[in-house]
Each structure stands twice: as structure tokens, then as C-alpha cells.
Amino acid sequence: MSEQRFGEFVAVRREGDGHVAELAMDRPKAMNAVSTEMARSIGAACAALAADPSVRVVVLSSTAERAFCVGADLKERNSLSDAELVRQRPTTRGAYGGVLELPVPTIAAVHGFALGGGFELALACDVIVADESAVVGLPEVSVGVIPGGGGTQLLPRRVGAARAAELIFTARRVEASEALSLGLVDSLVPAGQDRAEALALASRMAANSPVGLRAAKRALRLGHGMDLAAGLEIEDAAWRTVAFSGDRAEGVAAFNEKRKPNWPGE
Numbered sequence: 001m002s003e004q005r006f007g008e009f010v011a012v013r014r015e016g017d018g019h020v021a022e023l024a025m026d027r028p029k030a031m032n033a034v035s036t037e038m039a040r041s042i043g044a045a046c047a048a049l050a051a052d053p054s055v056r057v058v059v060l061s062s063t064a065e066r067a068f069c070v071g072a073d074l075k076e077r078n079s080l081s082d083a084e085l086v087r088q089r090p091t092t093r094g095a096y097g098g099v100l101e102l103p104v105p106t107i108a109a110v111h112g113f114a115l116g117g118g119f120e121l122a123l124a125c126d127v128i129v130a131d132e133s134a135v136v137g138l139p140e141v142s143v144g145v146i147p148g149g150g151g152t153q154l155l156p157r158r159v160g161a162a163r164a165a166e167l168i169f170t171a172r173r174v175e176a177s178e179a180l181s182l183g184l185v186d187s188l189v190p191a192g193q194d195r196a197e198a199l200a201l202a203s204r205m206a207a208n209s210p211v212g213l214r215a216a217k218r219a220l221r222l223g224h225g226m227d228l229a230a231g232l233e234i235e236d237a238a239w240r241t242v243a244f245s246g247d248r249a250e251g252v253a254a255f256n257e258k259r260k261p262n263w264p265g266e
Contacts (some may be wrong), residue, residue, distance in 0.1 A: 001013055001014065001015045002014050002015075002018070004048075006041040006042075006044045006045040006048070007037055007038070007040065007041035007044070008026075008027075008037065008041075009025065009026050009027040009032075009035075009037065009038040009041055010023070010024070010025060010026060010038065010041035010042055010044075010045050011023075011024045011026050012024070012045050012048070012049065018054055018055075019054060019055065019056040019057065019206040019210075020055075020056065020057050020058075020059065020199065020202040020203055020206050021049055021052075021055045021057075021058050021059070022058075022059045022061055022199065023042075023045055023046070023049065023058055023059065023060050023061070023099075024061050024062070024063055025038070025042070025060070025061070025062045025063065025064070025068075025069055026063045027064070028062075028063050028064040028065065030070075030073065031064050031066060031067035031069070031070045031112075031113065032062055032064050032067060032068065032069040032070065032118065033069070033070050033071065033072065033073040033074070033075075034069065034071065034072050034073055034092065034095065034117050034118075034121075035073040035076050036073075036076065036088050036091055036092070038073070038095075039091050039092045039094065039095035040091050040094070040095070042094075042095035042098055042099070042121075043091070043094035043095045043097075043098040045098075046095075046098030046099055046101070046102055047098060049102060049104075050098075050101070050102055050103055053210070053265060054265075055104055056104055056105075056205070056206040056208075056210045056213055057104055057105045057106070057107065057202040057203075057205045057206045057213070058102055058104055058105070058106045058107070058202075059106075059107045059108075059109055059195070059198045059199055059202050060099060060106060060107070060108045060109065060121060060122070060125055061108075061109040061194075061195050061198065062109070062110075062111070062112075064112070065112070066112045066113065067111075067112040067113040067114070067118070068108070068109075068110040068111055068112060068113065068114040068118055068121075068122065068134070069113075069114060069115075069117065069118025069119075069121055069122075070113050070115050070116070070118050071115050071116025071117035071118045071119075071120075072092070072116060072117050074143075092117075092148075092149065093149075095121075095149075096117070096120055096121060096124055096149035096150050097150075099121055099124040099125065100124040100150060100154075103214050103217065103218070104210075104213060104214060104217065105126050105127070105202075105205050105213055105217055106124070106125040106126050106127070107125055107126065107127045107128075107129060107198045107201055107202055107205075108121070108122035108125040108127070108128045108129065108198070109129055109194040109195040109197070109198035109199075110122050110128055110129065110130040110131070110134050110136070110185065110194055111130070111131045111133050111134055111191070111192070111194045111195075112133050112134065112135065113135050114130075114134060114135070114136045114137075115135070115136070115137050115138075115139060115173065116137075116138060116139055116140055116147070116149075117148075117149045119136045119137060119138055119151070120138070120147060120149035120150050120151045120154065121149070122136070122185075123150060123151060123154040123155060123158065124149075124150055124154065126217065126220075127186050127187075127201070128184070128185040128186050128187075129185070129186065129187050129189060129194050129197050129198040129201065130176055130179060130180070130185040130187070130188055130189070130194060131176070131188070131189050131190060131191050131192060131193055131194040132176050132177075132188065132189070132190060132191045133176065133191045134175070134176040134179060134185065134188075134194075135173050135174065135175055135176070136173070136174050136179050136184055136185065137167065137171070137172060137173040137174055138151045138155065138167060138168050138171070139171040139172075139173065140168075140171070141168065141169065141171050142171035146168075147168060151168065152164075152168065155167065155168065157224065157225070158183055158184065159182055159183050159184065163182065167184075176188055207260075209242070209247040209248075209250075209251060209261070209263050210247065210263055210265040211241070211242050211245045211246075211247040211248075211263075211265060211266065212242055212247060212248075212251075215238040215239070215241050215242045216238070218234075218238050219234055219235045219237075219238035219239075222234045223235060245266060246264040246265075246266045247261075247263050247264060247265065247266065250262060250263055250264060251263075
């Protein structure tokens with residue numbers, strides 16, 4: 001396994017061919033509370049991953065035993081002046097936006113607490129795999145703020161406007177089984193298996209065309225929320241980027257020759 005560090009609290013790990021990259025939050029003593037330094041590191045790691053054409057899928061994981069991420073570092077935040085908090089905002093937005101804007105499929109591997117900004121990082125991913133210990137929620141209004149890492153926009157896209165409003169306005173925590181039933185997470189695995197299952201799912205995704213994966217994600221993300229006609233135009237534009245690609249030619253050849261494709265990635 002190779003590992004690249006981004007500051008003290010974030011690592012990018014790869015095994016095998018490196019097509020699956022694991023973005024590991026590594027601040028276990030603070031249960032991955034997102035400080036300014038950690039937010040900056042997440043943003044930098046995402047920028048590096050987005051620029052790497054060999055990466056096909058990213059798994060967002062945690063090295064903390066009891067938590068995926070408990071959200072903002074409140075100890076740090078409570079020490080900031082109003083002016084300092086304003087200056088910090090672009091850095092924190094860069095972390096959440098960095099995950100959201102990754103051009104490849106992303107999977108969150110969630111266990112333990114995923115609260116506030118921690119759950120927003122998971123919501124920024126395309127798929128959320130949770131284990132039975134997971135507890136998720138957006139409790140920000142209980143401390144006088146709002147979900148500011150994308151939660152007010154991403155949660156309704158997952159569960160609908162009314163359900164999102166109930167969850168955000170009550171600030172309640174949701175345990176794993178209910179989270180699955182509400183669609184807050186996409187699959188539920190035994191305790192301690194979230195990372196392994198997420199990496200296995202990522203490997204299955206990464207076996208497919210890298211050109212196709214990026215184009216499909218672009219169409220899904222850009223077309224969501226548009227009217228059908230506009231969405232179909234987005235899909236058509238994405239189709240045109242892959243229809244005459246080397247990956248398509250290789251996919252057809254591999255199918256005809258009954259072998260696994262060797263994707264050129266272009």
C-alpha cells in the first residue's frame with residue numbers, strides 16, 4: 001500500500017493498480033473534528049485526486065474507532081473572532097466542495113458518529129455505506145447555526161424536501177437501521193465492515209471504463225434538478241464525450257473477443 005500525507009490529519013492510500021484511492025480522515029483523538037488545518041488538507045487532497053487521471057473511484061473513510069467525523073472542531077471555532085470565522089469560511093467550504101466536486105464516483109465508509117459537517121462530507125459522496133454502529137444527523141440548529149457544508153441542499157436531494165426539513169429542524173440523531181429505511185445511507189453492513197465493503201464496491205466500479213465513469217457522474221450531477229428536456233441535453237453532451245473514445249472502442253473489442261477490457265482511459 002502506498003500512502004501520501006496531506007498535512008497531519010489526512011492521508012490518501014492506494015493498493016494494487018491504484019485506480020481506487022482511499023481518502024482517510026486521520027484525526028482519531030478528536031474523532032475527526034474538522035479544524036481549519038484538516039479542512040485545508042481535505043481540500044488539497046481532493047484537488048490532487050481530481051487531477052490524477054489514474055484514479056477511477058474514491059473512498060472517503062475514517063481511522064477513528066468511534067466516529068466517521070463529528071463535524072466542525074467546536075473548540076477551535078469557539079475561539080475564533082467573528083472576523084476570523086469569516087476568513088475561515090472559504091477553507092471549510094473548500095473541504096466540502098472538494099469532495100462534492102470530485103469528478104469520479106465517491107463512496108463514504110461510515111461508522112459511529114457522522115454528525116453535522118461529518119454527515120455533510122458523507123452526503124457529498126455518491127454512495128454511503130454504513131455499518132450498524134452508525135449514527136447520522138445534522139444537529140446544527142440546536143447550537144444556533146445551520147448545516148453549512150451543503151446539508152440544506154444535499155439532504156433534500158436524497159430524501160425529499162419534507163423529510164429533510166424534519167431532520168434538520170428537529171436536529172435529531174438517526175441510528176443506522178432507521179437511516180437505511182429513510183435513505184440517509186445506501187447500504188448497511190455488520191459493525192466494523194464499512195471500510196472493507198466500501199473498498200470492495202469501489203473495486204467493482206473501478207473495473208469499468210474511466211471515461212464512462214466520469215461522464216456518467218457528470219451527467220448525473222449536472223442533470224439532477226433540471227427539467228427532463230434540459231437533463232437529456234446534459235446526458236447527450238456526456239454521451240458525445242464517450243461515443244468516439246478509446247474506451248468505447250476497447251469496450252466493444254473486449255465484448256466481441258470475450259475478454260476483460262484494458263481501458264486506455266481516453
